[in-house]
Amino acid sequence: MAEIVWRNYLRTKTRNPRFLWKMVISILTIGVVVGLAVDASVPAWINTDEVKEEEATDTPKPTPEKERWNQLGELADNGQWQELFYAIPELASVRWHHWGTTALAVLTAACWMSFLLQAIQIRGPADYRWWGALLGLALGVVSIWPTIFFIFWQERVWGLVESAELAAGIRDNVLGVGLREELSKFICFLPLLPLVVWKRDELAALLLAGAVGLGFAMEENIGYVGASAGTQTIGRLLMPAPFHMAMTGLIGLAAYRACVWPRQCGPVFIAIFGVVAMAHGFYDAFILVEVLAEYSIVTSLIFILLMYQFFRELRALQRTMPNSPVSLTANFLFCISTVAAATFIYLSAAIGSKMAGDVMVLGIVAESVMVYLFLREMPETMVTV
Numbered sequence: 001m002a003e004i005v006w007r008n009y010l011r012t013k014t015r016n017p018r019f020l021w022k023m024v025i026s027i028l029t030i031g032v033v034v035g036l037a038v039d040a041s042v043p044a045w046i047n048t049d050e051v052k053e054e055e056a057t058d059t060p061k062p063t064p065e066k067e068r069w070n071q072l073g074e075l076a077d078n079g080q081w082q083e084l085f086y087a088i089p090e091l092a093s094v095r096w097h098h099w100g101t102t103a104l105a106v107l108t109a110a111c112w113m114s115f116l117l118q119a120i121q122i123r124g125p126a127d128y129r130w131w132g133a134l135l136g137l138a139l140g141v142v143s144i145w146p147t148i149f150f151i152f153w154q155e156r157v158w159g160l161v162e163s164a165e166l167a168a169g170i171r172d173n174v175l176g177v178g179l180r181e182e183l184s185k186f187i188c189f190l191p192l193l194p195l196v197v198w199k200r201d202e203l204a205a206l207l208l209a210g211a212v213g214l215g216f217a218m219e220e221n222i223g224y225v226g227a228s229a230g231t232q233t234i235g236r237l238l239m240p241a242p243f244h245m246a247m248t249g250l251i252g253l254a255a256y257r258a259c260v261w262p263r264q265c266g267p268v269f270i271a272i273f274g275v276v277a278m279a280h281g282f283y284d285a286f287i288l289v290e291v292l293a294e295y296s297i298v299t300s301l302i303f304i305l306l307m308y309q310f311f312r313e314l315r316a317l318q319r320t321m322p323n324s325p326v327s328l329t330a331n332f333l334f335c336i337s338t339v340a341a342a343t344f345i346y347l348s349a350a351i352g353s354k355m356a357g358d359v360m361v362l363g364i365v366a367e368s369v370m371v372y373l374f375l376r377e378m379p380e381t382m383v384t385v
Contacts, residue, residue, distance in 0.1 A: 007325040014330035023330070024337045031341020035348035035356065044352045065094045076152040088148045095222045104346045105221035111335035112214055112241045113137060118324060118331050119314060120207040129204050132192060133211045140215020140248075143188040147216075150180035162288070169289030170281070178281025182273065185216050185248045186255070193252070197259045203317040209252020210310075213244035220244070238343055238363035242370065243283075243303055246310035247276050253313060279306060300366040307370045311377040318378075332374055336367060 013019050068091045075084040096102050113133070122130045154160040160176040163169045189212045196205040217240035251273055258269035279302050286298040340360075347356035 010325035011327075014325070014327040020330055020333055024333050027334070027337040027341050031337075031344050034341075035345045035353050038345060039348040039353040039356075042349050044350060065091065068094060072148075072152060076156050081149075081153070084152060085145075085149050088145050091148065092144050092219070095219070098222065100346055100350065101222045104342060105218045107342055108221060108241050108339050109137065109214055109218040111339050112245060113211070115328070115331050115335050116207055116211055116214065116245070118326075118328055119318070120203060121318065128195065128199070129201075129208075132195065132204065132208050136189070136192060136208045136211030137215040137218075139188040139191065140185065140212040140217070140244075141219050143184045143212065143216045144219045145184075146187060147181055147184040150184065151176075154180060164290040166289060166291045169291070170285050173285035173288065174278055174281030176281075177284045178277040178279070181216070182247065182251060182277040182280060185212050185244070186251055186273070188212055189248065189252050189255075193255060193259065196256055200260070202253065202256060203314075205256035206249045206253040206310075206313055206317060209255075210245040210249035212252070213246070213248030214241055216248070217241040217244040238340060238360065238367055239303055241339070242307060242367075246306045247280060249310055250306070250313065251276055276306070296362065300362055300369075303366045304369050304373070308373050308377070311373055315377050328378065329375065332378075333371070336371060340364065340367065 072084055072087060072091060075081075075087065117130060117133055120129045120133060154176050158175070160172045161168075162172055189209045192208050192212075193205075196202075196208060220240050251269075254265070254269040254272040257265040283299050283302045286292045286296050286302075292298075344353075344356055344360065347360065350356075351359075
């Protein structure tokens, strides 16, 4: 009896807009207060001025990760591609030694995974969707392996390198970053594709592929701060998880449809893969290419458009709402606000609360629009404009 009362209480409360906004404001307030307290009591361990000076020099301070990266570069220069491929996991594991970014990345992935597991509508303990999502997350982490290999291969074979110049920078980010990351994630989704095609499960295709993107984002978040000590990339800690979840999810859904209806949807899959890879590349280009950096608001627009399309597909595939005491909307808002609060606390400790607020502004704005789109598009619609 008590359990029934408690479930009914949760079912009512978590579908009450007033309660949900109180929850969000409370979590964010706690995050700000704790972040300010941490800033006041702990000296910042990342000096961004020193980082900028180091990045401007030709002889940056050696770190275990940079030394390992240089060793891989030597293998690539010598054409030892097989040795390079098998040496990559050791480099990737070094990033996980940064406990702060690792904890934040794992928390972020756990929050979004909680949302994904509810959205995928698991029907019971024997349902393949729950272990498929966890496997997808693990495959996403593994996808950093081919990604790093493609970095060295494209540099030596295609001549793609980071550049502040407009044409070279766009070429590197679109044909380099966008193409190789989306290709690597898609390759790692392929083991799950036959399963969802056999099950004729479009919702699983979207969200299992999304889990692969989520795993990749977890690894990428660790690299953002762990590798560069964070300059302009620090402010992006809020965005990779939903961004990669949406991009890989849309590609995975298109691949599923191409397998089930090859004649009608095969060309559509190629088009969607190309558009997503290009959007991903321009997202990075408007941050990293100096000529485009002043128009970095475009990155937020790309993020918003991809999230909008992801939510539209998700809504169409959720024919019935999950039978859960806690609403999907409450889960989503809790995840968003918890990640934002945790990110502010971490950055307040790392670079100070003032700079943490400054670098998070664009991410907060983009995620606010994402929240609006979710509340507008999902079946538990709470806004109508």
